[in-house]
Amino acid sequence: MKKLFTILFIGLISFAVNAQEKVAKIEFESETIDYGTIEKGANGVRVFKFKNTGNAPLIISKVKSSCGCTVPKKPKGPIMPGETGEIEVKYDTKRVMPIRKTITVTSNADRPTVALKIKGTVVDSSKTSVLNKKEKSVIEQ
Structure with missing residues (x-):
């Protein structure tokens, strides 16, 4: 009877170990890219870098x-565990x-859905801004 319980106990433990599911994990270097202040017509391409820190292939669907006005490109194939994309x-x-x-x-x-953000300001330096002009008020004249 002791042997039977021992065998069942070992069997349950091995089943629990094998039942652990393999899962992909995505970790971004940064989830926000700040363009800062850029000129009109400047290069608008930026890259979000990430790593698969899980133990299963990561597939971005x-x-x-x-x-x-924003066009993203996803990786074509799966990202294997430990690889970057x-x-x-x-x-x-x-x-x-x-x-x-x-x-x-x-x-x-x-984490099946991740929201990445881009922010910044596009300016046209060929046009003067109302904020850059300093005009005297009627009282100062």
Whole structure:
């Protein structure tokens, strides 16, 4: 009877060890990229770098931007455990305005949806801003 319990106990432990699921984990170097202040027409390409810190292949199924002015590119194949990958993001810098966009990454990782952010300001230095002009008020004249 003792042998039977011992065998069952060892069997249950080995079953529990084998039942541990392999899972991909995605860790980004940074989840926000700050463009800072950039000129109109400047290079709008930036890269989000990440690593698969899990024990299963990471498959990124979809990378979607919050608007058409930002075009993300996802990796083509699976990212193996311990390997790194990149998601390239291109913002259209012909638009003079503040940048506040979200890129949603969908994958098979333990965190299946990750929201990445880009921010900054695109300026046109060929045009003078109302903020840069200092005019005297009627009282100062």
